[in-house]
Amino acid sequence: MTEARRTTRYIWVAVLLCIALAGLVVRLVFLHVAIQDAGRTRTVKTRTYRETLTVPRGRILDGSPSANILAANIGVKDVWVDPAPLLASNRLSSVAGQLARVLHLDEAELSTRLNTTNRHFAYVQRFVPQEKAAELARMKLPSVYFSDSMTRHYPQGQNLCHVLGFVNHDGVGSSGIEQGMESYLKGIPGLRESRLDGRRREMYDRRIREIAPREGADVVLTIDQNLQYMLEKALDATVERHHAKAAMAIIQHVKTGEILAMASRPGFDPNQFRAAGDLQKLNRAIGYVYEPGSTFKVAVIAAALDQGIVKPENVFDCENGRWLYQNKILRDYHAYGRLDVADILKKSSNIGAAKIAILMGDRQLESSLRSFMIGRRLGIDLPGEEGGILRPVAQWTAISSSRVAIGQGVAVTALQMLGVICGIANDGQIMRPYVVKEVVSANGTVLMRQVPQVLSRPIRPETAVLMRKLLARVTEEGGTGAKACVEGFTVAGKTGTAQKVVAGRYSESDYMASFAGFLPAEAPEIGMIIVVDEPQPLHTGGLVAAPVFSEIAEQAVRYLGLMPASPEQTAMYYAGRANRP
Amino acid sequence: MAKRNRKKNQAGFVFPAPLAVVLVVLAGFSLVYVCLKAKTEALGQEIKALESRSVQLRQDVVREQCEWASRLSPASMEQALKAHGLVMTWPGREQIVRMRADGTIDSSVIPEVRPPARYARVDRVVMND
Incomplete structure (x- = not known):
């Protein structure tokens, strides 16, 4: 081959290679620049991978030092199947049988549910525990798939169910703390955008965007699970013992307003919330209003004492248990002749309390009760709080004040009634009740911390001290609340036995029995209310609710490490004994 | 025809040395690029696997914490005690010494002296009698 020929060949090869490369370059340019927008978008979309980074909902922890978990994700x-290939291969019934056996489902029902040829997706069961899913995975059933959830x-379980509430299947808090603290608990999901390789796997080095998720914050409650358990156990026993329809109880720290325990019966298991009815899900302690009966005398007498309308030693004629006022008869549970104000409270005389209220006058009475937060929500950080009912004075009749004085014609929640009692225990200051102590983010930053807040000052501190002494007499021998006493401590409180309104009339058989009190009376630390709905056959607050108060308080003081009042506190407390009636 | 002397053809087409160097360097770079790319992809896959593992482990931790919380709940503790035949009771009135906050004993509630409590009763089992 001549030199010229060889050179020509080299040139031809080079030209051909250049043409081929130029073709590839043109194609490349065409693909990157000249391609239609729709085509480009389709290509990018096909190769782009976008994932929402879900974050677990924050936990709910109890207020004890060990911060026990009350709720967590x-x-x-x-578990889902693609029914079409199973039907085509005639294996549906055998697969359904094996699934039903492991997941404890009804085989016939599952087979019927999956027997659809036109679908390629059908849930077998959602929210299957990992262990069961692993067992199914080991069985290698055809067309059975798993997705993370x-x-x-x-x-x-059922403990603290009404306070915690529950989360629905879409992950949204639907009652209790879960609903009330939704904004803190839910967190913010993140986003990851990346490219996929030919086998549709994410290419880590081609990540386009990654927005980190923000985990839900932990909510720490003021409630202690052990104290809560004591309360719930006692409440369960009470409902059973007295064949009651329902019951509710709250323990509150009188100085701060923090709720230490709150329970309602009937309850439910939030893990199985769909199985519970509306009445089971109702947090009666804050969402159920009832006529308080004699416990309400506390507010009326405290207001009358505060305004100087009566003094503890003033004597009232209790009409031997039967008093005709404005053509309506008012009766006492036990007949009394003459009682002073202190004994009206101790013996719970309806007639005596009514006479005190009449002395106050309608307007003054209404205004005093409103300052006790009656008819207004206390603003607890739980959804579903009711404000109670206290009609405006313009709508009162001639006998209204005499009936309101004994807790009729007025409706409160257990939380409101406890607020009144704790207000007296707290030197006349009603505190806003709260169950959330603080909210802590996943990295430990405190996002929110509750501070005690005074809602109202219905009475002066001197009147509160006086009322504490009068209420302590209720649990002494001869008082209606003698069964509420706690060994070693002075308990102050008031019983209540209210007839329920049935078909527009006061029932002779259905009652609300209650006891609201605090201890130690000399230097109050905790307040508690027990309300039992329709106890049978015993129905008085003194026989039904007061013993429960005693039982719970006895355990609570030991658990909380409360000490009986010191000699100095006791001396100070009894300094005014000479003035006592 | 006389045979061609190949030795005289030394001055034929010679591949340009600079081009060869450039091509070699390019080939070297390509090789390094391919190696690094492969390594990066492997690391990416590893990071992804670790991310999944981390998520899984975090879920496992929460599950274990829940399980632990469940076992520590007062109801479970009570059941466990019951299962072992243990009954927890509050101390009796005579077993309590109440001390006041200032360290003095509340003399109104001095515990009585009682014979030691019997915590268990062991029945004699007669065998082969």
Whole structure:
């Protein structure tokens, strides 16, 4: 081959290679620049991978030093099948049988549910625990798939159910703390955008965007799970013992307003919230209003004493238990002749309390009760709080004040009634009740911390001290609340036995029995209310609710490490004994 | 025809040395790029696997914490005690010494002296009698 020929060949090869490369370059340019927008978008979309980074909901912890978990999100699996290939291969019934056996489902029902040829997706069961999902995975059933999911778990079961509430299947808090603190608990999901390789796997080095999720914050409650358990156990026993329809109880720290325990019966298991009815889900302690009966005399007599309308030693004629006023008869549970104000409270005389209220006058009475936060919500950080009912004075009749004085014609929640009692225990200051102590983010930053807040000052501190002494007499021998006493402590409180309104009339058989009190009376630390709905056959607050108060308070003082009042406190407390009636 | 002397053809087409160097360097860079790319992809896959593992572990931790919380709940503790035949009771009135906050004993509630409590009763089992 001549030199010229060889050179020509080299040139041809080079030209051909250049043409081929130029073709590739043109194609490349065409693909990157000249391609239609729609085509480009489709290409990018096909290769782009976008994932929402879900974050677990924040936990709910109790207020004890060990911060026990009351609610948390746990990873579970959703089990689903593609029914079409199972039907085509005639294996549906055998697969359904094996699934039903492991997941404890009805085989016939599952087979029927999956027997659809036109679908390629059908849930077998959602929120399956990891262990069961792993067992199914080991069985290698055809056309059975698993997807990751989260569910809310309440390790304590029914304990604290009304306070915690529950989260629905979409992960949204639907009652209790879960609903009230939704904005803190839910967190903010993140976003990850990336490219996929030919096998549709995410290419880590081609990540386009990653917005980190913000985990839900932990909510720390003021409630202690052990104290709560004591309360719930006692309440369960009471409902059973007295064949009651329902019951509710709250323990509150009198100086701060923090709720230490709150329970309602009937209850429900938040893990199985769908199985519970509306009445079971109702947090009666804050969402159920009732006529308080004699416990309400506390507010009326405190107001009358505060305004100087009566003094503890003033004597009233209690008409031997039957008094005709404005053509309506008012009766006492036990007949009394003449009682002073202190004994009206101790013996719970309706007639005596009514006469005091009449002395006050309608307007003054209404205004005093409103300053005790009657008819207004206390603003607890739980959804579903009721404000009670106190009609404006313009709507009162001639006998209204005499009936309001004994807790009729007025409706309160257990929380409001406890607020009145704790207000007296707290030197006349009603504190806003709260169950959330603080909210802590996942990195430990405190996002919110509750501070005690005074809602109202219905009475002067001197009147509160006087009322504490008068209320302590209720649990002494001869008082209606003698069964509420706690060994070693002075208990102050008031019983209540209210007839329920049935079909527009006061029932002779259905009652609300209650006891609201605090201890130690000399230097109050905790306040508590017990309300039992329709106890049978015993129905008085002194026989039904007061013993429960005693039982719980006895355990609570030991658990909380409360000490009986010191000699100095006792001496100070009794300094005014000479003035006592 | 006389045979061509190949030795005289030394001055034929010679691949340009600079071009060769450039091509070699380019080839070297390509090789390094491919190696690094492969390594990066492997690391990416590893990071992804670790991310999944981290999520899984976090879920496992929460599940274990829940399980632990459940076992520590007062109801579970009570059940466990019951299962072992243990009954927890509050101390009796005579077993309590109340001390006031200032360290003095509340003399109104001095515990009585009682014979030691019997905590268990062991029945004699007669065997082969």
